[in-house]
Amino acid sequence: MLNNIIMFMLISSTGGLLFVFNRNQAFAALFFLVMFSLFYIGKRVKKTIYYSLLLSLLVVLLLFAINFLFAINPQSLTKYSFFGISIFITVLVLFYYSYQDDKKCLIESLYFVLKIILFHSLFSFLAYFFVKEKLILVSSAYHDILTYNYLFFYSPKEANFATIFGLEINRNAGIFWEAGILQAYLNILFFLEMSIFKRNKYLLTLIILAIISTYSTTGLLLIIVQLLYFSQIALRRNIALGLISLIGIPLFFLFSANISDKIYGVGESSFQKRLFDLTQPFFIALDYPINGVGLDLDRFQEVREEFYISTNINSVLNQVGLEQKVETTSKGSTNSIMYLLAGMGFPTTILFIYMLTKQQIIRNHRFIWLIIIFVSLMSEPLLFRPFFFMFIISGFMHFFYKIINHKKQLA
Numbered sequence: 001m002l003n004n005i006i007m008f009m010l011i012s013s014t015g016g017l018l019f020v021f022n023r024n025q026a027f028a029a030l031f032f033l034v035m036f037s038l039f040y041i042g043k044r045v046k047k048t049i050y051y052s053l054l055l056s057l058l059v060v061l062l063l064f065a066i067n068f069l070f071a072i073n074p075q076s077l078t079k080y081s082f083f084g085i086s087i088f089i090t091v092l093v094l095f096y097y098s099y100q101d102d103k104k105c106l107i108e109s110l111y112f113v114l115k116i117i118l119f120h121s122l123f124s125f126l127a128y129f130f131v132k133e134k135l136i137l138v139s140s141a142y143h144d145i146l147t148y149n150y151l152f153f154y155s156p157k158e159a160n161f162a163t164i165f166g167l168e169i170n171r172n173a174g175i176f177w178e179a180g181i182l183q184a185y186l187n188i189l190f191f192l193e194m195s196i197f198k199r200n201k202y203l204l205t206l207i208i209l210a211i212i213s214t215y216s217t218t219g220l221l222l223i224i225v226q227l228l229y230f231s232q233i234a235l236r237r238n239i240a241l242g243l244i245s246l247i248g249i250p251l252f253f254l255f256s257a258n259i260s261d262k263i264y265g266v267g268e269s270s271f272q273k274r275l276f277d278l279t280q281p282f283f284i285a286l287d288y289p290i291n292g293v294g295l296d297l298d299r300f301q302e303v304r305e306e307f308y309i310s311t312n313i314n315s316v317l318n319q320v321g322l323e324q325k326v327e328t329t330s331k332g333s334t335n336s337i338m339y340l341l342a343g344m345g346f347p348t349t350i351l352f353i354y355m356l357t358k359q360q361i362i363r364n365h366r367f368i369w370l371i372i373i374f375v376s377l378m379s380e381p382l383l384f385r386p387f388f389f390m391f392i393i394s395g396f397m398h399f400f401y402k403i404i405n406h407k408k409q410l411a
Helices: 004-013 015-020 023-041 047-070 077-098 107-131 179-194 201-214 217-236 242-264 266-286 296-305 313-320 334-359 364-379 386-408
Strands: 138-139 144-148 152-154 160-162 167-170
Touching: 004 107, 004 160, 004 167, 015 023, 015 296, 015 313, 023 077, 023 266, 047 077, 077 107, 077 386, 107 152, 107 179, 107 201, 107 334, 160 179, 160 386, 179 201, 179 217, 201 217, 201 242, 217 242, 217 364, 242 386, 266 296, 296 334, 334 364, 334 386, 364 386
Parallel strands: none
Antiparallel strands: 138 144, 144 152, 160 167
16 A cells, blocks of 8 residues: 555656645655655665665765756756755655565556556546536646546646547546646556556557547657557567557547647647757757756746757758747746756766666566657656656666675675
8 A cells, every 4th residue: 555655646746736736745745655654664675775776866966966066057956955855755765665575566556556547537538528517726826727626637728628539628637737747657557558467458448548538649659659569569479460450540540630730730839849849958958068057947948048049950840841930938848858958968968868778667678668758758847756767766776786786796
């Protein structure tokens, strides 16, 4: 039970409405819950695990401290303190799951919680058609949400309404503030079901339907990629591919319609924002390649508001039929990887991505897993939240674990 509660809080910290509306209290609750759970289990952990995690924590905190001290603009100590707290909680959670005898407990908890999120999101999506006249608005300084008795949540923004197969829907975001975050976790659940667990065809079908209900371009792309990848494995194992083909073809047409709408239709503003968040931070990083401009979001927004791309990027984009219409913005970045690149520079970004590829939490089908995580991070501001940063810490942990073990063998 403790494993599942901690995992639910960990997932919710990545854009869950619980953390959106109660960030400080929710992070404090997660911290005390993990500490209580560590004392409750009361087992001794291997020194190699302890020291490898401790070294990982110290190295990552040192990188953030260097970035804070040498960024081009004065950075907010409060905001960097929040990064420090988030990293510390990430290490604690990884330590808690490593603390246990069952090495699969983290994956099993993730699988269990994601199934609950899946079923809730489907109920929420269907309930909208019956409760849309009974919704109340809940507001905070950062976000507005419509809710039905705090059980189901819907965005009031016009961009979150879409038409699928002639039916007007409110894009499914489940317990999260944005549909793009839900699709990331649904794609992770699909991956777990296909690569580690039962390959239950009914559950897989429900996951695909839930991803369709998010009407997320990234979500549709990732599920198509997964279907293609796992169908190749199924082909080699002589498993029937009829169901995959039956689902995959309509998904492709839906994805084509979605991408056309985002690039040339009413959803163009969303695509333009993401295209700009892909290109502008890269050119900022070229001007500040070593330490970046800092991760203080307010300072970052000030820099990008005054920063104009000097090269004619459209001459390159026109070759693939695209045009960048946005010249500048004062908003934050939707692209976690490019924000990291602009904020911390090339050396730290390359190191973090390398450690992400070396993570030891998911070992099955590592290539497709990395695609899911990397594409999700490129489409949403997710990287610096405990769940996703946990995979980077896992890479550091594995690196130091090998060094400590090697020294033990030499001793």
